Every structure is written in C-alpha cells, then in structure tokens.
Amino acid sequence: xxxxxxxxxxxxxxxxxxxxxxxxxxxxxxxxxxxxxxxxxxxxxxxxxxxxxxxxxxxxxxxxxxxxxxxxxxxxxxxxxxxxxxxxxxxxxxxxxxxxxxxxxxxxxxxxxxxxxxxxxxxxxxxxxxxxxxxxxxxxx
Numbered sequence: 001x002x003x004x005x006x007x008x009x010x011x012x013x014x015x016x017x018x019x020x021x022x023x024x025x026x027x028x029x030x031x032x033x034x035x036x037x038x039x040x041x042x043x044x045x046x047x048x049x050x051x052x053x054x055x056x057x058x059x060x061x062x063x064x065x066x067x068x069x070x071x072x073x074x075x076x077x078x079x080x081x082x083x084x085x086x087x088x089x090x091x092x093x094x095x096x097x098x099x100x101x102x103x104x105x106x107x108x109x110x111x112x113x114x115x116x117x118x119x120x121x122x123x124x125x126x127x128x129x130x131x132x133x134x135x136x137x138x139x140x141x
Contacts, residue, residue, distance in 0.1 A: 003070045006079035009054045014081050014092045023077035023099040030103030032110035036094040038087045046130035052084045055122035065116045073109035
C-alpha cells in the first residue's frame with residue numbers, strides 16, 4: 001500500500017479529522033500531526049489577514065517532497081494539505097501528519113515534511129498588517 005494517503009492544495013477549509021483519519025494505520029506506533037494556523041503577528045507587526053497563492057506545479061512539488069520523506073523514513077502513512085485563498089486569524093493554513101512504527105521516527109519525518117513543504121513547495125503568503133502595509137513571503141508557514 002502506498003504510504004502517501006492524502007495530499008492537496010485546497011481553497012476550502014482544512015480538516016484535522018480528515019488528515020488524522022487518512023494516516024490511521026494499525027502498524028504505526030506513533031503518529032505526529034502538525035497544524036499551522038494564521039497568527040496575529042509577524043516580525044513584530046500586527047497581522048490582520050493573509051492570502052495564500054500556489055503555483056500550478058505546487059501539488060506536484062508537494063508529492064515530490066512527500067515521496068522523499070516516505071523514502072527517507074519508515075513511514076507507514078503520510079498526509080499533507082495546504083490552504084490557498086483568503087484566510088482569517090486563527091484559520092488553519094496547513095496540516096501534515098505522519099505515522100511510523102515508532103514515535104521518534106514519526107516526529108522526525110513530520111518535521112522534515114513541514115520544513116521541506118515550506119521551503120520547496122511554491123506557495124506564497126501575502127500578509128496584510130494593521131498599519132496598512134503588506135508583504136509577500138516566499139513560502140508557506
């Protein structure tokens with residue numbers, strides 16, 4: 001069975017329950033779930049809202065990143081979804097989950113998955129600040 005159970009770039013709200021269910025596996029002794037949410041500040045400035053945009057190749061790049069993590073760790077199941085469009089404070093922007101035979105492997109694989117997703121998948125964040133300024137960030141958070 002393919003360890004990659006769920007991948008997606010979506011313009012609709014993300015579900016922690018969906019991602020957690022996707023990685024459920026009786027052979028896994030540890031499952032790590034990471035949920036990234038929109039915070040109310042960045043770089044010492046108050047954030048009022050943000051928007052994510054994805055390049056048309058983003059899902060293919062997400063798959064490449066996921067396949068590398070699955071190859072480098074004893075992954076039983078893996079899932080990653082990222083939101084696009086306008087998000088409000090507190091909204092879920094990204095969820096990754098990894099199940100492995102042991103907890104340490106699950107923690108390490110999930111950390112690599114979110115870090116590589118942020119640095120390699122072409123998703124950009126446009127932040128709007130309370131003072132009326134805005135900035136683009138080159139990868140997702």
